[in-house]
Amino acid sequence: MEQLARRLGVRDAVVIGLGSMLGAGVFVVFAPAAAAAGGYGVLAALALAGFVAFCNATSSARLAARYPESGGTYVYGRERLGPYAGFLAGWGFVVGKTASCAAMALTIGAYLWPEQARLVAVAAVVAVTAVNLRGVAKTATATRILVVVVLAVLTLVAVTGAADVSLGRLDAPGGTARGILTAAGLLFFAFAGYARVATLGEEVRDPERTIPKAVPLALGLALAIYLTLAVITLGVLGPARLAGSAAPLADVVTAAGLPGLAWVVRAGAAVAVTGVLLSLVAGVGRTTLAMARRRDLPAALAAIHPAHQVPHRAELAVAAVVIVAVLLGDVRDAIGFSSVTVLVYYAVTNASALTLGRDPERKLPVQALAVAGLAGCLLLAVNLPLPSMLAGFAVLTLGALWHTLRPTRR
Known part of the structure; x- marks a missing residue:
């Protein structure tokens, strides 16, 4: 069986995780x-989502070090x-992350050219696929550049908004316990990128050392950034205005008295989401490779390009499906749908990690x-918005039925 080249170190893996x-x-x-959780409820939901993600990251890191090959929890x-469990995880990941790719592409279009959002979205998918087809080293380099740009924009938002933060705005009527769980499920969508390191496990150098270091480091950095921006957006806009905002960070800059900088934030948003899309397409392609x-x-999707050492057919197939979803679909329920299927994916991750037994070398x-x-x-999965939950579990069920009833091929 052809193997992918191991080219990624700790720094590259952390950058890909952050970019995701x-x-x-x-x-x-x-x-x-x-909208779901109210004022301080958002911070509680963010902490809960971060804790669940940390648990998943710990299990993912243990398993990825044991099985350093492409595919993540499918493997x-x-x-x-x-x-059967492997197929359910792989199916959930591919379906959910394909929806995420479409949502991210449509978001790029909405920020850059709202009147032609779908056209821009298709162009974004084509562009990131072209980068990924050049090899994982190119993906890591491009993602590193995008992360630097995004951090600069987020720093701008934090600095301009900090002076106008009022913690009293956070003390608005909070959401219910169900609302906090719903918000945590939606916010979990933001943390799912840390597993991109595991899905690229076959291309990481010294995976037993690199993956356990890179995954929690990327997650911890992202959580710190999220908490900072959550306090600033809530403290400047308040829960009600934030809930109705289409571009919260641009609104923070405007509310701080610097509306001329809003375009910088919008451009930064497009750059950030492009980084997510870049590594997301790569991760879905690797899981498709493992399943093929x-x-x-x-089986044709298992081919690896002889020069660039990437699963080129798998990535082209993923790009084609994402483009169809962009042309036909809607971004409104994509996040909730993706969260349902990806949470099931990580449930399989944790169940798999339980079979490893205790690890005397780890303090945790x-x-x-x-x-x-x-x-x-x-x-979190069963507390997501009802339409998203029903759609997600319906697609998972259809995949499970197909896997059960399909003819066995030897």
């Missing part, structure tokens, strides 16, 4: 989270729980964290 997370949370998710589920290797998807209570992660994933 920054953007979706900061520029997209805070508004619906505020872990197959190896630890059986082919085991004939859970067409890894088994307890796996249990908490499994329970947290399921709790």
